[in-house]
Amino acid sequence: MVTPRFLLVMGATLAYYVCVGVLIPVLPVFVENGMGSGEAMVGATAVAFSVAAVAARPGITWIGNRFGRRSMMVWGSALSVVAGLGHLFVTEAWQLLPLRAVMGIGEAGLFVGASTVVVELSPDNRRAEAASYLSLSVFGGLAVGPIIGELVMGDVASNARGLDAGRFDAVFWLMTIFAAVAAVVSLSAPRWVGERPAIAEHKVSWMQREAVIPGMILAGGIVSWTAFSSFVPGFAKQLGLGGSAAFFTLYSILCLLIRLVGARWPERIGLKRTVMFALTCLTLGMGVVAVMANEAGIWIGTVLMGFGMSFLYPSLLAMSVQRVDDMRRVAVVASFTAFFEIGSAVGGLSLGVLGEVFGKRSTFVGGAVFAAAGLLILIWYRNRSVNRGAVAL
Known part of the structure; x- marks a missing residue:
């Protein structure tokens, strides 16, 4: 399964998510300090x-x-190269909005494409x-990228x-280079795995039914992750701890x-x-942090x-994608992965x-409630599947 092509897809994904990660710690500083704007x-x-x-998913x-x-x-990846270069010419904060939108479309294209390829190669x-192996590339890029971004930007x-508050242009050039590397390496990905699927005659819809239940469950988990990643740093400072880096390193x-x-x-x-x-x-992780409200609770929650x-x-x-044919697989993967953004926004x-x-x-508490809601949806879905099987018998 883990062939040279599979590894190259992972490599392209890693390069792309380093590009994404580089901007994570830099963009808020660029907006607030560089542009003089606010939260x-x-x-x-x-x-x-x-x-x-x-x-962008249907397209x-x-x-x-x-x-x-x-x-x-x-x-x-190519769209992200364009967006990265565009950051070099930003003079007002509002100009970042269309560039971030282009980056969002680019990220969706790369991730849906890579996810579909690794599924079809397996x-x-x-x-x-x-999917676990591919997530190593995503996670690795998002872990390494911010470190590189902060180092290049400077204090x-x-x-x-x-x-001139920081070396912002150097960061933007760097993210552009990583996006370009991702585009070049992506050329090694297969155009089709096996025979080309027949062209569908129906219109492409925004959401595929097979992705809805798994996607809703994913969104609940992503909300829980958002609670952890966004609010543990501030909570750690509130408790008088030196910072949250140790928790995220363990994670x-x-x-x-x-x-x-x-x-x-x-x-x-x-x-x-x-x-x-x-x-x-x-x-349990979010519940423990909320109930214990101390350093030990954060460690256990982590x-x-x-x-x-x-x-x-x-x-x-x-x-x-368990029961999805080749023609509809891209649509289902696109619909399912959209719930990452939906969960993050919610x-x-x-x-x-x-x-x-x-x-x-x-x-x-909110993070725990959303994760528990995902658990309830899963239990309902499992029971419905069992009942349908019993009726069929």
């Missing part, structure tokens, strides 16, 4: 990215079915394993203002180890059982979040309101 504009850039990524599906899987990866009973004083190590060692576990244990375990970990997030996406992706908005009204601990 509202930082939030608006995130919304522009997510909305564009979701809205990405059409491209993938018409021109091949490789085209999604190449053109997605045997039916090893698709969750393939920026909190009261510094202006485009990163756990995810890497689990995705390497446990890549085959979901199919061996059962996809639905694995998702149930993952959601239980996420619910371990539980590491286990939960490591198994959630690969198992759900495999569930969503989590950012709802948890932000909770935090403003009730304080940071309430955001962890």
Whole structure:
């Protein structure tokens, strides 16, 4: 399964997500210090990215079915090259919005293309394993990228203002280079895996039914992750801790180890059982942080979040494409992966309101509630499948 082509797809994905990761710590500083804007504009850039990524899914599906899987990866990366170069010419904060939208479309194209290719290169009973390996590239890029971005940008004083406050242009050139590397490596991806599927006569729809239930469950988990990643840093400072870097380092190590060692576990244990375990970990993880509200609680929550997030996406992706033919696979993968952005948007908005009204601990309660909601949806879905099987008999 892990052929040279598979590894090259992983390589292109890694390069692309380094490009994405480089900008994570830099963009808020560029908006606030470089542009003199505020948190509202930082939030608006995130919304522009997510909305564009979701809205582009039908077009990405059409491209993938018409021109091949490789085209999604190449053109997605190429769009990010254009957006990266565009950042060099920004003089006002609002100009970032269309650039972030282009980046969102590019990210959607690359990720849908890579996810589809690794699924199609894998045997039916090893698709969750393939998704686990691909997620190593995503996770690795998002882990390494921010470190590189901060190093290149340099220290920026909190009261510094202006485009010379940090080495922003160097960061934008760097993200452009990584996007270009992703585009070049993507050329090695297969256009089709096996024979080209027949062109569908029906119109491409925005959402495929096979992706809805797995996607809703994924969104619940992503909201839980948003609570952890967005509010643990501030909560740690509130508790008088030095920072949150140690927690995220542990989380990163756990995810890497689990995705390497446990890549085959979901199919061996059962996809639905694995998702149930993952959601239980996420619910308990956020619940522990909220209830204990101390350093020990964050450590325990970090371990539980590491286990939960490591198994959630690969198992759900495999569930969503279980009974999908070649022609519709791109559409289902596109629909399913859209729930990453949907979960992030819902989590950012709802948890932000909770935090403003009730304080940071309430955001962890909210994360636990969304993960528990995903668990309830899974239980309902499993029971419905069992009942349908009984009726068929």
